[in-house]
Amino acid sequence: MGEICCGARVGASPRPPVKIIETKIIPPNELPIEQRNTLPESVSLGVLDHVTAPQMIIRMPFIFAQTLEAQLMASSLAAMLSSLPIFAGRLRTSSSKNSKTSGRYQVALCNKGASLTIATCDSMLHHIFPAKLSSQVNDRGESFLYLAPDLSPFLPAIPSSILGYCNRDEVPLLHAQITHLHGGGTVLAVVIPHLIADQETCRLVLRAWAEEYTAACIAAQVELNSNGPIRMLSAIFEEEESPKGELRGSSSSSCNSSSSLEDEGKRGAEGRLRDIATSSSLPASGENSEESFSSIATNTNASSLHSGHALEAHAAPALPPNWTSLRFEKRSWSFYPSIACSFLWHVGSLNSLSTVTYYVSATRLAALKTEASQDLHKAGSEAPCAPAWISKNDALAARIRQVMAQLPGKLATSPMQLWVNLRKRMVPPLPYPALGNCSWTVPVKTPTTDKTTSTSGDSSSSLNLGSLAAEVRTAIQTVNDQEYISQELRWLENALSGGGGGGGGASMPCVFKGAAEILKPSGPLMLSHWDWGGSSYSDLQFGPPNTADNASSAPIWHQPPHPKVPNCVFVVPAAAGKGGGGVGGGVLVHITLHKRVAEEMIRICPAL
Structure with missing residues (x-):
């Protein structure tokens, strides 16, 4: 039994350690033989998987009020x-004799399973749950610096880099840890390499797990009602009687007694209580030993996983003569050791990074949009661009860039990149959601210094909020240029396969332009505002609603991943579920900076 010391928030008492009870490998349920025969040996990762933050590991901790x-x-x-x-597979590098795939990442569909850790913590839910945002808004205004809880002690142990996953049968691609809290409540943490999953894919995995759990929970309750008592964990390990450190349940368990759930419970007992079926969840043909990773997609509104349109299918059949990529560049293999050295140096200085978190209410978001729109209206025909509409996210991104421009040093003029989702932007759209990485970086032009101050009267910033928001909207609209996207994808595919416009050299590595600058203090601002389906997390409900008060079984808090890379910005919805104490429509903005820059940002910007 191992122990991991919990980090405490400033001003709080140190929390008791997290006690690891058990870690085991969970294999998938056995498939019918006809489905096993159609399962390919492996799936090859797509071109964007290889270049979209392949070293990043996504860590997703969620707090639940129920056990x-x-x-x-x-x-x-x-x-x-x-x-x-x-x-349930394992990461491999291809040894195929085919020059187009040799040396590229693939996932062996070996059904070896995922890792599940069970742990307990003597802390109670209110010890780790963030202070109520709603009460702070009354005292601190519509935006303020926010001290987020430290949930790192609740994360499962994983390799430090993607290299620790590759060609190792004992290392699963999915790690999860369930930590039961004293008196009820659970922290569920899921860790997946970004190499095989972006935010949307991670959301799919969690939603599918939640639906299976709900089905199993209802089925167990129906069996309890029909056949008499069964020994559920919450009955075996009563909180008051369980030995200290052992796995415990709680009367607040998500499995609730209700005869009205009997019909759905019978469906769950048969193995499913959701629209995803496994009958067509595998590629249609087993003739090939490899399938394209990005061609395997799911549609939870229909019936199953199915083979869909590969992202590469949108690539132009041929590039114009002398066409050059605007987003990617080819590098020799010698580039990677230099990046690795920079990364190792950076790892040694991780303690020099700090994450600054702001809460921004729905009222403040609306005010930012109004302010940006008024700035554009005031500028009139002199505005650098005049989109017909800007969003609240555009205005928030502009405000973040406006604040960063006030910081000393080169960071004030660093470019900003937005991460956007390509799934709905392709024509025809990719099946929703397509697995793997279907994201794209969009550079945002910084307008020239505007002598017109914003309508808020804040003269400390020389960048007009409206002009910045307009540039954000213009940048996002460029992703709708199908010809541009298809040509970039074709260039990337050619470059990785060693042919066409990409030049020679099989499996020559490709990166986003400016990749070497990311680790620098003055590197580009990387902003992502993908959420988990809204502030209520309504599609991530583990179990049916509590019949006592109809409370949601969705998580009451989600902590976004904080990549140990400077100048990364994550915008996520603030929890607003029942019991969460959040404010519907508000967001949390997490900005990771070098410590000295973070201190300066806190000084000059106590609120967004």
Whole structure:
């Protein structure tokens, strides 16, 4: 049994350690033989998987007010893995003689399973749950610096880099840890390499797991009602009687007694209580030993996983003569050791990074949009660009860039990149959601210094909020240029396969332009505002609603991943579920900076 010391928030008492009870590998449920025969040996990762933050590991901790049953979490994880066999596989580098795929990443569909850790913590829910945002708004205004909780002690142990996953049968691609809190409540943390999953894919995995858990929970309750008592974990380990450090359940368990759930429970007992079916969850043909990773997609509104349009299918059939990529560049293999050295140096200075978190209310977001629109209206025909409409996200991104421009040093003039989702922007659209990485970076032009101050009267910033928001909207609109995207994808595919416009050299590495600058203090600002389906997280409900008060079984808090890379900005919705104490429509803005820059930002910008 191992122990991991919990980090405490400033001004709080140190928390008791997290006690690891058990770590085990959960294999997927066995598939019928006819489905096993159609399962390819492996799936090759797509071109964007190889260049979209391939070293990043996505860490997703969620806090639940209810206690998630460990046995049902394990069985539902096995069911989910049978529907998404990629996440039960293992990472490999291809040894194919085919020059187009040799040396590229692939996932072996070996059904070896995922890692599940069960742990306990003597802390209570209110010890780790953030202070109520709603009460702070009354005292501190519509935007303020926010001290987010430290959930790192609740994360499962994983390799430090993607190299620790590659060609190692004992290292799963999906790690999860369930930590039961004293008196009820659960922290569920899921870790997946970004190489095989972006935000949308991670959301799919969690939603599929939640649906399987709900089905299993209802089925168990129906069996309890029909056949008499069964020994659920919450009955075996009563909180008051369980030995200290052992796995405990709680009366607040997400499995609630209700005869009205009987019909759905019978469906769950048969193995499913959701629209995802496994009958067509595998590629249609087993003739080839490899399938394109990005061609395997799912549609939860229909019935199953299915082979969809590969992102590469949108690539132009041929590039114009002398066409040059605007987003990517080819590098010799010698580039990677230099990046690795920079990365190792950076790892040694991780303690020099700090994450600054702001809360921005829905009222403040609306005010930013109004301010930006008024700035554009005031500028009139002299505005650098005049989009017909700007969003609240555009205005918020502009405000973040406006504040960063006030910082000393080169960071004030660093370019800004937005991460956007390509799934809905392709024509025809990719099946929703397509697995893997379907994201794109969009450079935002910084307008020339505007002598017109914003309508808020803040003369400390020389960048007009409206002009910045307009540039953000213009940048996003460039992603709708299908010809531009298809040509970039074709260039990237050619470059990785050693042919065409990309030049010679099989499997020559490709990166986003400016990749070497990312680790520098003055590197580009990387902003992502993908959320998890809204501030209520309504599609991530583990279990049916509590019948006592109809409370949601969705998480009451989600902490976004904080990549240890400077100048990364994550915008996520603030929890607003029942019991979460959040404010609907507000967001949390997490900005990771070098410590000295973070200190300066706190000084000059106590609110966004």
